[in-house]
Amino acid sequence: MTSTTSTPLSAAGRPRPSATRAERTTRRRMRKDLLRSRIAAWSAVVVIGAFGLLPVYWLLVTALSTPESTFQFPPKLIPTDLTLSNFTALAENDQLITYMVNSLIVASITAVLSVVVATYMGYSFSKFRYRGRRSLMHLVLASQMFPQALLLVTLYTVFSSFGMLNTYTALVLSFTTFTMPLCVWMLKGIFDTIPDALLEAASIDGASRWRTLHSIVAPLAAPGMIAAGLFAFVRGWNDFIFALTLADKEKQTLPPGLVSTYIGEFQTAWPQLMAASLIVSIPVVVAFMFLQRYLVGGMTAGSVKS
Amino acid sequence: MSTAAPPQKAPPPRERTGGRLSNGAFALLLTAPGLALFAAIIFYPLLSALFTGFFKQDLRLPGREFVGLDNFTYWLDGDFLTILKQTLVFTVGATLVPFVFGFALALALNTGLKGSGFLRGLFLFPWVIPGVVVSFLWMWIFNANYGVLNGVLMETGIIDESVAWLGRPGTAMIAVIVTKTWASFPWMMVMLLAGLQTVPRELHEAASMDGAGSIRRFFAVTWPQVRGVASIVLLLEFIWNFQHFDTIYVLTGGGPAGTTETFATAVYQTAFKGFDIGRATALGGLWMLLLLLLVAIHLRITERKGDA
Numbered sequence: 340m341t342s343t344t345s346t347p348l349s350a351a352g353r354p355r356p357s358a359t360r361a362e363r364t365t366r367r368r369m370r371k372d373l374l375r376s377r378i379a380a381w382s383a384v385v386v387i388g389a390f391g392l393l394p395v396y397w398l399l400v401t402a403l404s405t406p407e408s409t410f411q412f413p414p415k416l417i418p419t420d421l422t423l424s425n426f427t428a429l430a431e432n433d434q435l436i437t438y439m440v441n442s443l444i445v446a447s448i449t450a451v452l453s454v455v456v457a458t459y460m461g462y463s464f465s466k467f468r469y470r471g472r473r474s475l476m477h478l479v480l481a482s483q484m485f486p487q488a489l490l491l492v493t494l495y496t497v498f499s500s501f502g503m504l505n506t507y508t509a510l511v512l513s514f515t516t517f518t519m520p521l522c523v524w525m526l527k528g529i530f531d532t533i534p535d536a537l538l539e540a541a542s543i544d545g546a547s548r549w550r551t552l553h554s555i556v557a558p559l560a561a562p563g564m565i566a567a568g569l570f571a572f573v574r575g576w577n578d579f580i581f582a583l584t585l586a587d588k589e590k591q592t593l594p595p596g597l598v599s600t601y602i603g604e605f606q607t608a609w610p611q612l613m614a615a616s617l618i619v620s621i622p623v624v625v626a627f628m629f630l631q632r633y634l635v636g637g638m639t640a641g642s643v644k645s
Numbered sequence: 646m647s648t649a650a651p652p653q654k655a656p657p658p659r660e661r662t663g664g665r666l667s668n669g670a671f672a673l674l675l676t677a678p679g680l681a682l683f684a685a686i687i688f689y690p691l692l693s694a695l696f697t698g699f700f701k702q703d704l705r706l707p708g709r710e711f712v713g714l715d716n717f718t719y720w721l722d723g724d725f726l727t728i729l730k731q732t733l734v735f736t737v738g739a740t741l742v743p744f745v746f747g748f749a750l751a752l753a754l755n756t757g758l759k760g761s762g763f764l765r766g767l768f769l770f771p772w773v774i775p776g777v778v779v780s781f782l783w784m785w786i787f788n789a790n791y792g793v794l795n796g797v798l799m800e801t802g803i804i805d806e807s808v809a810w811l812g813r814p815g816t817a818m819i820a821v822i823v824t825k826t827w828a829s830f831p832w833m834m835v836m837l838l839a840g841l842q843t844v845p846r847e848l849h850e851a852a853s854m855d856g857a858g859s860i861r862r863f864f865a866v867t868w869p870q871v872r873g874v875a876s877i878v879l880l881l882e883f884i885w886n887f888q889h890f891d892t893i894y895v896l897t898g899g900g901p902a903g904t905t906e907t908f909a910t911a912v913y914q915t916a917f918k919g920f921d922i923g924r925a926t927a928l929g930g931l932w933m934l935l936l937l938l939l940v941a942i943h944l945r946i947t948e949r950k951g952d953a
Contacts, residue, residue: 377756388750397793416796484888488909491913492912495917497689519679577777613785623775
C-alpha cells in the first residue's frame with residue numbers, strides 16, 4: 340500500500356550508509372510502530388464497522404424480503420428470493436401518503452419559520468454588542484437542553500386550552516422549540532464569518548441597517564441559511580414524540596404514522612415497515628449529503644465555539 | 646468593557662446609519678420575534694409546569710386542586726430513586742460506549758487509511774436516519790421469535806434457545822443502550838475526527854523521534870489536543886441522553902416491569918397514560934433541577950473556551 344503518511348525516514352532523504360546506529364534503531368522501531376498502528380486501525384474499522392453496517396444490511400434485506408421468508412427461523416442471512424412488492428405496496432397506501440404530505444408541510448414551514456426568526460436573532464448576537472446579549476445567548480443555548488418530554492406535557496395542556504391540538508400550527512410551534520435554538524447558533528456562527536468592515540462600508544455608503552441586513556448580509560449568508568433550514572427540516576421530519584402526542588391521524592407525520600400503520604398488537608409487518616423506514620430515511624440522507632460540509636460546524640455551533 | 650472593544654468589532658457610527666433607534670435598541674428589536682416565540686412555547690410552558698406540580702390535575706378535565714407537596718412526596722417516597730438510577734445507567738452507558746467506539750474509529754480513520762473519507766460517510770448512516778427508524782430496525786433485530794440476533798447466536802451455538810432481549814428485565818436495558826450506541830457513535834466519530842485533524846502530524850513525528858511509543862504518544866500528544874472536544878462531546882451526549890425519549894419509548898415503553906423506566910418515559914406515561922398532570926410535572930420538576938445542574942456545567946465549560 341502506498342502510504343499517505345510521510346514518515347520521517349523517507350523525508351530525511353539522507354544517504355543510508357551515513358545513518359548512525361541509533362538512527363537505525365529508531366527507524367526500525369518506527370516501522371514496527373507504523374505496522375502496529377495500521378493493524379490496530381484496521382481491526383477497529385472492521386469490528387466497529389460491522390456493528391455499524393450489518394444492521395443497515397439487514398434493513399435492506401428485510402425490506403426486499405417476502406413475508407414468508409421473513410417469518411422463517413433461523414433467518415437466511417443471504418436472501419435468495421428478493422422482491423420489490425413491499426415498496427409498491429407503500430405507494431398504494433393512501434394513509435401513508437397523507438402522513439408524508441403532512442411531514443413535508445410541517446417540516447418545511449418549521450424550517451422557514453426557524454430560519455427567518457433565527458436570522459434576525461443570530462445577526463443581533465453576532466454583529467451588535469449590548470447589555471444582556473450574553474444572557475440571551477445562554478438562554479437560547481440552555482433552551483436546547485430542557486427536557487422535551489416535560490415540555491411536551493405542558494405544550495399539550497397549552498395547545499389543548501387554545502383548541503389547537505391536531506393542527507399544523509401546533510406541530511410547527513412544537514418543532515420550533517428544538518429547531519430554533521439550533522438555527523440561532525448556526526446562523527450566529529455564519530454571521531461571525533462576515534467581516535464587519537463590509538457592514539461599515541455599507542453604512543458609509545448610506546445604507547440603512549435594515550437594508551444592510553436584507554440586501555448585503557442575507558445574500559452572503561444564503562448558503563448558511565439554507566443549511567440551517569435543511570437541518571431544521573431534518574429535525575422536524577425526524578420528530579416522533581411531538582407529532583405522536585399533539586396530532587391525530589389526519590395531521591400526524593410519518594414517524595408516528597409508521598407506528599400506527601405497521602406495529603400491530605400481535606404481529607408486525609416487518610418487511611413493509613422496513614421498506615417504509617427506508618423511504619422515510621431517503622430525504623434525510625439526501626439532505627445530509629448536501630450538509631456534509633456544515634456537519635461539524637453546524638452540530639457544534641454553540642457548544643464548541645472556535 | 647464596551648469602550649475597550651477592539652476596533653474591528655466597533656459598531657458602525659450611529660449618525661451615519663440614518664436610523665432612529667440606537668444600535669442597542671435595534672439589536673434588541675432583531676431578537677424580539679425570537680424571544681416572543683421562545684417565551685410562548687418554551688419558557689411559559691416550563692414555568693407553568695413548575696406550578697402545576699403543586700396541583701392535582703387530570704389531563705382530560707379542566708380545573709385543578711392545590712395539594713401542596715403531595716405530588717413530590719409521591720415520587721420521593723416511591724420510585725424516584727429507581728428512576729434516577731435507571732436514567733443514570735442508561736445515560737452513562739449510552740454516552741461512554743459510543744464515545745469509545747467513536748474515538749477508536751476516529752483514531753483509525755485519522756491514520757490515513759485508504760478510503761477513509763468514504764468510510765466516514767458510510768458510517769454516518771446510523772446517525773442520520775430518523776430515530777424512530779433506528780428503533781424499528783433494532784426492535785426487529787432483537788425480535789424474540791424471528792430476530793436475526795437470536796438466529797446468528799443460535800446458529801453459532803452461543804445460545805440454545807431464543808432470548809426475548811427486549812422482554813426480559815436483565816437484558817432490556819442493555820438492548821436499549823446498544824441501540825442508542827448505534828445511533829450516536831457516528832456523531833462522536835465525526836466530532837473527534839475533526840478534533841484529531843487539528844493535531845499537527847509533525848508533533849507525532851517529533852515525539853516518535855524522541856523515542857515515544859504509540860501509547861506514550863497518545864497521552865502526550867493526541868489526548869491533550871482533543872481533550873477539549875472530547876469533554877464537550879461527552880457532556881452534550883450526557884445531557885441529551887439524560888432526557889432521551891424516543892428509543893426507550895419505542896423499544897420497551899419503560900418496561901419490562903419498569904426496568905427501563907427513565908425520567909422521560911415516566912413523565913410521559915404518567916401524563917398521557919395515567920392522565921395525572923400534577924404528578925407528571927412534579928417528577929418533571931425534579932428532573933429539570935438535575936438537568937439544570939448539567940446545563941450549568943456545560944455553560945461554564947463553553948464559557949471557559951472563550952467567547953466571541
